[in-house]
Amino acid sequence: MLGSMSSYTLATSDRHRQLTAPTRDPKNGSSTRAVLTANTAGAKAEKTRATRMNGPVIEVRNLVKRYRLGKNNHVHALRGASLRVEAGEMVAIVGPSGSGKSTMMHLIGCLDTPDSGDVIINGRRTGGLKGRELTTLRSTEVGFIFQGFNLVPTMTALENVALAAEYAGLPRRASRARAADLLELVGIADRAGHLPSELSGGQQQRVAIARALINRPSIVFGDEPTGDLDTATSDEIISVMRTINRETGTTFVLVTHNPEVAEACDRTIRMRDGRVEDDERPARVATIA
Numbered sequence: 001m002l003g004s005m006s007s008y009t010l011a012t013s014d015r016h017r018q019l020t021a022p023t024r025d026p027k028n029g030s031s032t033r034a035v036l037t038a039n040t041a042g043a044k045a046e047k048t049r050a051t052r053m054n055g056p057v058i059e060v061r062n063l064v065k066r067y068r069l070g071k072n073n074h075v076h077a078l079r080g081a082s083l084r085v086e087a088g089e090m091v092a093i094v095g096p097s098g099s100g101k102s103t104m105m106h107l108i109g110c111l112d113t114p115d116s117g118d119v120i121i122n123g124r125r126t127g128g129l130k131g132r133e134l135t136t137l138r139s140t141e142v143g144f145i146f147q148g149f150n151l152v153p154t155m156t157a158l159e160n161v162a163l164a165a166e167y168a169g170l171p172r173r174a175s176r177a178r179a180a181d182l183l184e185l186v187g188i189a190d191r192a193g194h195l196p197s198e199l200s201g202g203q204q205q206r207v208a209i210a211r212a213l214i215n216r217p218s219i220v221f222g223d224e225p226t227g228d229l230d231t232a233t234s235d236e237i238i239s240v241m242r243t244i245n246r247e248t249g250t251t252f253v254l255v256t257h258n259p260e261v262a263e264a265c266d267r268t269i270r271m272r273d274g275r276v277e278d279d280e281r282p283a284r285v286a287t288i289a
């Protein structure tokens with residue numbers, strides 16, 4: 001059943017990260033930031049991250065990617081795309097279908113590798129990383145949200161959220177406690193025991209947002225995160241992401257066709273024919289509180 005999560009990163013266990021159990025205070029309804037920094041290892045990771053935060057959280061230079069379609073045939077998906085995203089920004093990537101948006105997101109998220117060019121995440125060139133380092137980076141620095149939610153259909157909401165923490169080496173009980181906190185954060189604590197098929201599209205996407213946050217990534221990527229939702233639900237999901245971004249400083253990069261998503265973001269990066277055509281710089285650069 002994990003096939004349905006094929007593009008979601010299921011990291012192998014990482015014994016270097018022996019995480020301690022999160023401290024919880026469900027009665028007092030802990031703040032978003034507390035939920036996201038609730039354990040020692042998380043706080044440590046946050047600190048390490050902060051020391052690297054002098055530069056941008058994402059830097060992409062001259063990215064080139066071709067997909068082979070046959071013997072002498074290939075598609076030039078990226079033709080030298082460059083961009084920068086500062087820590088704590090929420091940016092939209094827009095552009096015509098086929099302009100390379102998803103490819104760009106997959107390369108930044110280390111789900112795929114470029115033919116040439118650099119991806120630098122928190123100051124580290126991902127091209128220079130070996131298998132294990134890359135797996136760790138993928139499981140701890142980035143989270144993904146997809147248009148079709150991509151939840152494991154046989155697992156409850158809570159299990160779906162906890163899964164990636166267990167893969168990253170957090171003990172089961174701690175993973176579940178943290179998953180419960182995150183479900184509360186996204187407003188569906190009461191649906192924790194339900195299967196995806198028992199949830200509305202909006203509820204499923206909230207589960208997916210909680211899942212994306214489980215390993216305290218510095219960046220959450222969304223590929224058309226509101227693409228399968230009606231307008232009202234889409235607005236709710238936008239607002240959940242915006243709140244998490246503001247309160248935690250988690251960077252959001254959202255590939256979207258939805259003008260309302262783009263409007264909610266700090267800026268819009270426009271792609272065309274495998275290049276970044278236009279990158280509206282904001283007057284104000286978001287900072288982490």
Ligand SMILES: Nc1ncnc2c1ncn2[C@@H]1O[C@H](COP(=O)(O)OP(=O)(O)O)[C@@H](O)[C@H]1O
Pocket residue numbers: 067068069075076077095096097098099100101102103104
């Ligand atoms: N796995 C793949 N194999 C072959 N061609 C692909 C693959 N993924 C994307 N492409 C092609 O690369 C180009 C860019 O695709 P994509 O990044 O998905 O664009 P967008 O997300 O902007 O619609 C398109 O021409 C698409 O058909």
Ligand SMILES: [Mg+2]
Pocket residue numbers: 101102103
């Ligand atoms: Mg796409």
